[in-house]
Amino acid sequence: MSHHNITRQPGSLGFIRLMMVVSGMSPLFILWAARGIPLISDRTFLSMCAAFILVPNFFLWWRFATARKEADKRTLAIGRVEDHRDHLLVYLFSMLLPFYNADPENMRQIASVMIALAFIIFLFWHLHLHYMNILFAVMGFRIYTVYPNHAGGSLADKAPFVVITKRSTLEDGISMDAYRLSDTVYIEVS
Amino acid sequence: MTLDCDLSNINTIEFGVGYAPITGHIFSAISVDMDVKLALANMVRNTWQNMRVLGSAPTRYQPAEKHASQEFLFLPLTHRLAAFPKTLFDVANFPLNQLNLTTPNDMFCYFAIFHDTNNKKLIAIKRPAQFKGVVKSKLVHLVSNSLKLVSDTVFKLDSDFDVLVDAANVYILRPSGYELLCDLQSEILRLAPSVVSDIALEITEINFNEIENYVRTHPRAARLAFSISSQENYKDIKISKLKRVCRQMGVTLRTVNNKLEMPDTDILTFLEILDRRLYEIDLTGTQELYRATSRSKYR
Numbered sequence: 001m002s003h004h005n006i007t008r009q010p011g012s013l014g015f016i017r018l019m020m021v022v023s024g025m026s027p028l029f030i031l032w033a034a035r036g037i038p039l040i041s042d043r044t045f046l047s048m049c050a051a052f053i054l055v056p057n058f059f060l061w062w063r064f065a066t067a068r069k070e071a072d073k074r075t076l077a078i079g080r081v082e083d084h085r086d087h088l089l090v091y092l093f094s095m096l097l098p099f100y101n102a103d104p105e106n107m108r109q110i111a112s113v114m115i116a117l118a119f120i121i122f123l124f125w126h127l128h129l130h131y132m133n134i135l136f137a138v139m140g141f142r143i144y145t146v147y148p149n150h151a152g153g154s155l156a157d158k159a160p161f162v163v164i165t166k167r168s169t170l171e172d173g174i175s176m177d178a179y180r181l182s183d184t185v186y187i188e189v190s
Numbered sequence: 191m192t193l194d195c196d197l198s199n200i201n202t203i204e205f206g207v208g209y210a211p212i213t214g215h216i217f218s219a220i221s222v223d224m225d226v227k228l229a230l231a232n233m234v235r236n237t238w239q240n241m242r243v244l245g246s247a248p249t250r251y252q253p254a255e256k257h258a259s260q261e262f263l264f265l266p267l268t269h270r271l272a273a274f275p276k277t278l279f280d281v282a283n284f285p286l287n288q289l290n291l292t293t294p295n296d297m298f299c300y301f302a303i304f305h306d307t308n309n310k311k312l313i314a315i316k317r318p319a320q321f322k323g324v325v326k327s328k329l330v331h332l333v334s335n336s337l338k339l340v341s342d343t344v345f346k347l348d349s350d351f352d353v354l355v356d357a358a359n360v361y362i363l364r365p366s367g368y369e370l371l372c373d374l375q376s377e378i379l380r381l382a383p384s385v386v387s388d389i390a391l392e393i394t395e396i397n398f399n400e401i402e403n404y405v406r407t408h409p410r411a412a413r414l415a416f417s418i419s420s421q422e423n424y425k426d427i428k429i430s431k432l433k434r435v436c437r438q439m440g441v442t443l444r445t446v447n448n449k450l451e452m453p454d455t456d457i458l459t460f461l462e463i464l465d466r467r468l469y470e471i472d473l474t475g476t477q478e479l480y481r482a483t484s485r486s487k488y489r
Contacts, residue, residue, distance in 0.1 A: 069224065070223045070224045070227075071202070071203070071224055071227060072221060072223075073202055074202060074204055074219070074283075074286075075201070075202045075204075075303075075305040075309070075311075076283055077282030077283050079282070148282065148283060149282035149283065150282070151280050151281065151282040153277070153280075153281075154214070155215065155217050155277065155278070155281045155284070156281045156282050156283060156284070156285075157282075157283045157284060157285040157286070158285075159285070161283075175309060177201060177202055177305070180221065180286075183221075183286050183287050
């Protein structure tokens with residue numbers, strides 16, 4: 001038996017996760033579009049902001065529609081749960097507002113803001129924080145991090161996952177059906 | 191006997207594969223599309239239908255029995271020989287998309303997890319002889335009126351599963367597939383000594399110490415031990431009748447320290463006697479002795 005071929009993969013749907021991260025930054029692009037930048041014409045800048053808002057959100061919607069069409073859902077056993085509404089506040093105050101406050105006066109400063117944004121996007125993507133999206137909060141969803149139910153011992157999944165749901169609480173020991181947005185983020189829709 | 195899970199109201203379907211490297215079993219759920227899910231649903235319904243064709247109710251799996259290639263058998267999920275399916279059934283969430291599927295030859299099983307609308311769970315397991323067959327063969331398909339080679343890695347799903355597992359029982363369609371899946375030969379050899387010591391607690395007139403050692407390395411004897419312990423009335427054996435049958439079948443019994451024991455060469459025959467697999471029949475005035483590799487109670 002060729003053991004070297006049994007390799008573990010870090011998770012799939014990388015492009016969708018990237019789109020979800022950028023989708024989560026829609027409020028920033030909306031604020032930028034509203035404020036504008038003197039160095040770039042409104043027509044160009046608004047078009048860019050619109051693209052950064054519409055394209056990622058289209059992919060988020062497309063991913064969700066595909067998951068529903070393919071019945072890409074799992075019955076998840078819920079273990080210990082943490083309510084992470086506070087993550088959205090952390091995201092707002094530590095990420096969104098500083099970028100909104102950036103007021104580039106020349107092209108180099110614009111470039112440095114873009115590079116900093118790219119680093120943030122990469123970090124969010126790499127750390128699987130692609131569920132941070134005010135859109136979910138606006139639609140009445142809550143975000144929970146679920147730590148594995150250890151039933152099944154060494155065979156069971158050890159990695160935590162995120163559930164986006166409208167439930168006000170999640171109890172340890174229940175099971176729920178949720179659609180897979182990515183390998184670590186699920187959304188429960190009735 | 192009905193399945194705990196309602197196959198006509200399936201709510202979620204997941205697919206997974208199992209590898210068996212030296213370090214131990216690895217299982218992963220694999221995301222699949224709707225067509226595959228429908229195929230899996232058909233497979234599990236076919237499996238249950240094929241089982242019901244073989245019998246309205248399953249008979250208990252007996253490790254010492256010579257089973258046909260397909261039979262409708264069952265084991266309670268709490269049974270010692272159902273440890274592997276129980277382990278699989280108890281897993282809350284399988285890791286998802288965690289394995290590189292480039293070498294289907296390394297897989298030892300694939301499985302599907304079904305939940306019905308009442309959240310009742312069913313796992314269906316297959317030992318995929320087909321994976322190897324497809325990888326070695328060349329597949330062609332029709333593209334624009336020409337036959338072209340299929341270059342992608344192809345996994346072929348079978349028409350049914352070998353084993354179904356619900357919350358109460360393991361249902362077996364292919365006994366040999368089940369034995370390979372669970373590595374039952376090794377498991378039987380490992381557990382047989384404890385089974386023999388359980389038997390020894392009930393039949394105290396026999397010294398089972400040598401038998402306990404014997405079954406560690408003799409698969410046939412180990413299977414007989416399991417079969418004996420599954421019979422309800424093995425505790426009611428009359429020693430006088432046992433001695434008579436042993437004499438008939440050529441088993442040499444001697445009394446040592448108030449307990450009966452036999453030489454190693456007679457242990458297998460002794461276990462076959464306890465398991466009601468050796469019998470005598472006289473139709474011609476001559477006593478004929480037979481061994482039954484497969485037997486079921488007539489009355």
